[in-house]
Amino acid sequence: MNVPETSHAPLRICSFESRRGPEMKSLIERNGGLATIAPSMREIPLDENPEAFAFASELLSQKIDVVLFMTGVGASALLSALETKYPRTEIFAALEKTTVVVRGPKPTAVLRGWGLRIDHRAPEPNTWREVLGVFEASIPLKNRRVAVQEYGLPSVELYQAFEARGASVLAVPVYRWALPLDIEPLKAAIQRTIAGEYDALMFTSAQQLTHVLEVAEQMGLREKWLQAANERCIVASIGPTATEAIKSNELRVDLEPSHPNMGALVKETIAYATTALNKKT
Numbered sequence: 001m002n003v004p005e006t007s008h009a010p011l012r013i014c015s016f017e018s019r020r021g022p023e024m025k026s027l028i029e030r031n032g033g034l035a036t037i038a039p040s041m042r043e044i045p046l047d048e049n050p051e052a053f054a055f056a057s058e059l060l061s062q063k064i065d066v067v068l069f070m071t072g073v074g075a076s077a078l079l080s081a082l083e084t085k086y087p088r089t090e091i092f093a094a095l096e097k098t099t100v101v102v103r104g105p106k107p108t109a110v111l112r113g114w115g116l117r118i119d120h121r122a123p124e125p126n127t128w129r130e131v132l133g134v135f136e137a138s139i140p141l142k143n144r145r146v147a148v149q150e151y152g153l154p155s156v157e158l159y160q161a162f163e164a165r166g167a168s169v170l171a172v173p174v175y176r177w178a179l180p181l182d183i184e185p186l187k188a189a190i191q192r193t194i195a196g197e198y199d200a201l202m203f204t205s206a207q208q209l210t211h212v213l214e215v216a217e218q219m220g221l222r223e224k225w226l227q228a229a230n231e232r233c234i235v236a237s238i239g240p241t242a243t244e245a246i247k248s249n250e251l252r253v254d255l256e257p258s259h260p261n262m263g264a265l266v267k268e269t270i271a272y273a274t275t276a277l278n279k280k281t
Contacts, residue, residue, distance in 0.1 A: 011273050011274065012036070012200075013033045013035055013266075015028065015204070016212060017040075021037040024262055024266070027263060039185060040179075040207075042178045042181065043073075055147050055170060058145070059091070059147070062094070065098060066100075066139060066146045067100055068101045068103070068131065069107040070150060071149070072107045073106070074175060076110055077175055078172065099120070101131070101135075103126050124259065125241070127239070129240075132162075141165040142165065145167070145168050150172060190216050190225050191221070198232075199234065200235070203236070206244075213225075229251055230250075234255065234269065234272065236269040238257070238261075
């Protein structure tokens with residue numbers, strides 16, 4: 001278990017959240033922490049999205065058997081892209097002829113807002129393994145065409161599992177991740193981690209760590225940052241999908257919250273760190 005080297009209050013917490021950075025800062029401060037927000041990601045909509053329109057062509061031709069929505073933001077972006085060429089009513093009518101599966105609560109909320117039927121929803125913690133479990137329990141895959149609205153990065157393990165069970169997969173990327181236009185706050189956070197100025201680091205997606213390591217590598221500080229993070233900080237991950245990727249990059253994870261949301265992550269990270277400090281002192 002990582003334990004911060006200092007026992008001062010408030011706890012110094014660095015989050016790499018971007019889109020919801022102000023909300024994360026507020027949550028940390030309301031729970032008694034001292035927040036640093038170092039944005040690590042920027043969403044890049046695909047202005048020209050041939051994959052999305054290939055999906056629309058197959059969907060409207062009734063060649064898609066199952067549609068899997070991985071994220072709320074991605075589902076909304078996909079509909080916005082398709083509506084540039086097709087009426088919304090036509091898209092919804094075609095979706096109603098498929099089996100509709102959602103990965104978690106955010107795409108569920110979006111599809112319910114559209115008034116669409118949802119056939120299956122993966123349970124928490126909403127990793128690709130829970131998604132696969134839904135298919136294994138309820139949805140035949142042999143000789144079926146499965147369209148997957150991607151979550152920034154392809155879910156390679158899920159696609160391989162589908163194909164191993166006889167399905168063909170149509171990946172539908174809607175947005176991709178890039179570094180922020182201004183990476184100075186991220187560079188400063190990397191240097192401050194190495195200097196021992198944080199008690200805890202929080203990740204709400206695996207891609208955040210990918211970008212932290214990319215910038216640290218550019219600075220010639222990748223190994224120093226990993227060493228400092230592993231030895232000096234409590235590392236908190238939003239959930240199993242992020243944790244798996246974080247560990248694969250040689251960074252240990254001390255905490256996953258009881259529910260994969262920012263509120264639980266902040267509250268439980270601060271409680272965990274406080275307990276660790278008390279035990280140390």
